[in-house]
Amino acid sequence: MGFGGIGITELLIILAIVALLFGTKKLRNIGGDLGGAIKGFKDAMTKGEAAGREPDRGPVEQIEQREAGESSTPQAEAKVRQDQRNVS
Numbered sequence: 001m002g003f004g005g006i007g008i009t010e011l012l013i014i015l016a017i018v019a020l021l022f023g024t025k026k027l028r029n030i031g032g033d034l035g036g037a038i039k040g041f042k043d044a045m046t047k048g049e050a051a052g053r054e055p056d057r058g059p060v061e062q063i064e065q066r067e068a069g070e071s072s073t074p075q076a077e078a079k080v081r082q083d084q085r086n087v088s
Contacts, residue, residue: 019027
């Protein structure tokens with residue numbers, strides 16, 4: 001017994017059918033693309049943690065922050081103004 005009641009033999013048969021349907025070159029490309037996407041995601045996560053950045057705030061949090069008298073960035077204020085125009 002292997003994976004959820006599927007044995008090694010069944011897994012090999014499924015792999016052979018998938019290889020016949022898509023071809024090994026296409027499967028290799030898909031695997032490379034998936035690996036690159038995972039690597040890019042991990043790199044972005046580690047860079048974000050290393051920079052110690054605070055997660056982006058939503059427009060509601062930005063408005064509450066501004067009303068409380070806390071400072072905000074010009075980009076955040078511009079985004080809030082744009083969101084307010086879109087709502088109106």
